[in-house]
Amino acid sequence: MHVIVEGDRERMARFAADAPTRGGFSFDLCQRNEMLLKKGTQLPTFRKTGTTIVGLVFEDGVILGADTRATEGPIVADKNCEKIHYMAPNIYCCGAGTAADTEAVTDMVSSQLQLHRYATGRESRVVTALTLLKSHLFSYQGHVSAALVLGGVDITGPHLHTVYPHGSTDTLPFATMGSGSLAAMAVFESKFREGLTRDEGIKLVSEAICSGIFNDLGSGSNVDVCVITRGQTEYLRNHQLPNPRTYVSSRGYNFLKGHTEVLSTKITPLKSKVEAPAEVDAMEE
Amino acid sequence: MDIDLSAPHSMGTTIIGVTYNGGVVLGADSRTSTGMYVANRASDKITQLTDNVYICRSGSAADSQVISDYVRYFLHQHTIQLGQPATVKVAANLVRLLSYQNKNMLQMGVIVGGWDKYEGGQIYSVPLGGTILKQPFAIGGSGSTYLYGFFDQAWKEGMSKDEAEVCKMLIFVPDICSVNMFWQKILFLCYHTITSQIMSYVLSRWQLL
Numbered sequence: 001m002h003v004i005v006e007g008d009r010e011r012m013a014r015f016a017a018d019a020p021t022r023g024g025f026s027f028d029l030c031q032r033n034e035m036l037l038k039k040g041t042q043l044p045t046f047r048k049t050g051t052t053i054v055g056l057v058f059e060d061g062v063i064l065g066a067d068t069r070a071t072e073g074p075i076v077a078d079k080n081c082e083k084i085h086y087m088a089p090n091i092y093c094c095g096a097g098t099a100a101d102t103e104a105v106t107d108m109v110s111s112q113l114q115l116h117r118y119a120t121g122r123e124s125r126v127v128t129a130l131t132l133l134k135s136h137l138f139s140y141q142g143h144v145s146a147a148l149v150l151g152g153v154d155i156t157g158p159h160l161h162t163v164y165p166h167g168s169t170d171t172l173p174f175a176t177m178g179s180g181s182l183a184a185m186a187v188f189e190s191k192f193r194e195g196l197t198r199d200e201g202i203k204l205v206s207e208a209i210c211s212g213i214f215n216d217l218g219s220g221s222n223v224d225v226c227v228i229t230r231g232q233t234e235y236l237r238n239h240q241l242p243n244p245r246t247y248v249s250s251r252g253y254n255f256l257k258g259h260t261e262v263l264s265t266k267i268t269p270l271k272s273k274v275e276a277p278a279e280v281d282a283m284e285e
Numbered sequence: 286m287d288i289d290l291s292a293p294h295s296m297g298t299t300i301i302g303v304t305y306n307g308g309v310v311l312g313a314d315s316r317t318s319t320g321m322y323v324a325n326r327a328s329d330k331i332t333q334l335t336d337n338v339y340i341c342r343s344g345s346a347a348d349s350q351v352i353s354d355y356v357r358y359f360l361h362q363h364t365i366q367l368g369q370p371a372t373v374k375v376a377a378n379l380v381r382l383l384s385y386q387n388k389n390m391l392q393m394g395v396i397v398g399g400w401d402k403y404e405g406g407q408i409y410s411v412p413l414g415g416t417i418l419k420q421p422f423a424i425g426g427s428g429s430t431y432l433y434g435f436f437d438q439a440w441k442e443g444m445s446k447d448e449a450e451v452c453k454m455l456i457f458v459p460d461i462c463s464v465n466m467f468w469q470k471i472l473f474l475c476y477h478t479i480t481s482q483i484m485s486y487v488l489s490r491w492q493l494l
Contacts (some may be wrong), residue, residue, distance in 0.1 A: 134347075134351075135349070135351075137347075138347055138351050141390075142347075162324075162325075164319075164324075164346070164347065166345065166346075166347035167347035167350070167351060168317075168346035168347035168350050169350065170317065170325045170328055170343070172322070172327065182322065247365065
């Protein structure tokens with residue numbers, strides 16, 4: 001007699017067929033998460049950038065600057081990450097806060113801007129990016145933790161804006177955000193003036209970022225600078241490297257076979273088990 | 286004293302709106318704070334809704350900016366449909382409707398001021414919760430507590446423009462939240478009563494040490 005036994009795959013398929021498709025957040029795993037927390041496991045933290053990001057308006061356009069350290073609590077997760085994100089050929093955006101949020105929100109708005117460019121046939125404007133960002137962040141009521149310095153040059157001139165996680169924006173001639181913003185703002189407040197030249201502007205931005213790098217624990221590593229002018233954008237990745245790795249082993253870091261003692265060996269071959277069904281209907285056009 | 290940079294961006298503010306013979310005078314300080322840190326020392330809290338109506342914002346920066354944007358949009362449509370400039374009452378009521386219907390989620394107190402040909406210069410106060418109050422003068426924001434006494438004593442009906450300029454001095458009154466302000470923006474909406482045209486609007490910046 002042929003006994004039909006329901007296997008895992010069949011049971012899951014049955015449930016999937018019965019459950020109606022629901023939108024919104026699925027709370028199915030919340031009970032299990034709570035149980036895990038009670039047991040004592042720690043949920044992974046999200047990576048915050050602990051950052052210094054700055055922007056200033058100079059005579060020909062806008063200069064943005066950022067440090068390159070990404071932190072996960074007290075640990076440096078990335079020593080050389082990119083915090084100046086591309087939005088449009090003439091618009092760039094520095095991001096502080098949760099790394100995933102800044103990355104995702106700038107990518108999303110960058111794509112929206114591109115579609116808008118195709119629809120209008122015109123170069124993107126900074127206020128367009130600003131409105132898209134602020135309406136997205138406001139609708140998430142501050143839960144998307146992205147604090148941004150948005151700068152660019154469009155047909156109406158150079159623009160520099162700050163965007164806060166709750167969705168408010170400010171328009172300023174110079175701006176700083178992130179954990180190192182106080183250190184960087186101190187430099188700007190003492191040395192900024194209107195009508196800086198390109199070299200003076202880059203020097204001031206680098207000084208402000210360095211101030212954040214050295215005085216704020218959440219910022220560090222290198223200085224990235226982005227200079228945007230009418231018709232041209234220069235992304236100076238690692239413009240300054242004030243934290244070189246000074247103590248490097250002269251013997252090198254090659255570990256040849258035989259250097260490490262092998263205690264035991266166990267080899268498990270991976271069996272490829274693909275069972276194709278015997279009779280298959282040919283695909284019909 | 287730890288600076289909480291993740292506190293929602295709010296404005297420790299002083300905003301004032303005063304009617305006088307011929308129009309309204311609006312004034313505001315320019316400090317936006319995040320906890321104890323001054324996030325922006327040159328912010329513009331007087332926002333334009335239409336050619337003849339402006340709004341002074343206080344409370345959560347994000348909430349008041351978004352509501353102003355929505356009201357500007359609705360007023361623009363309304364102006365097109367109406368075929369003439371919107372009245373201050375309509376503008377204030379649009380602000381009030383959004384503020385009242387979303388009172389659970391919003392935290393903002395505003396003063397709507399402007400001029401129209403039917404009622405002349407008007408000031409409407411829309412505080413937390415979404416009440417609407419037409420007043421001859423209004424004060425708002427956390428710094429306004431220090432001005433109740435002053436206005437009680439100094440304000441009177443039917444002031445001339447120069448007397449209403451006393452409003453300028455009011456913003457110099459020190460208060461905990463807007464002490465040591467660097468910029469204040471005083472906006473004068475002057476409407477020539479004979480021609481009913483906008484003759485001028487003067488924005489002046491006053492530097493305080």
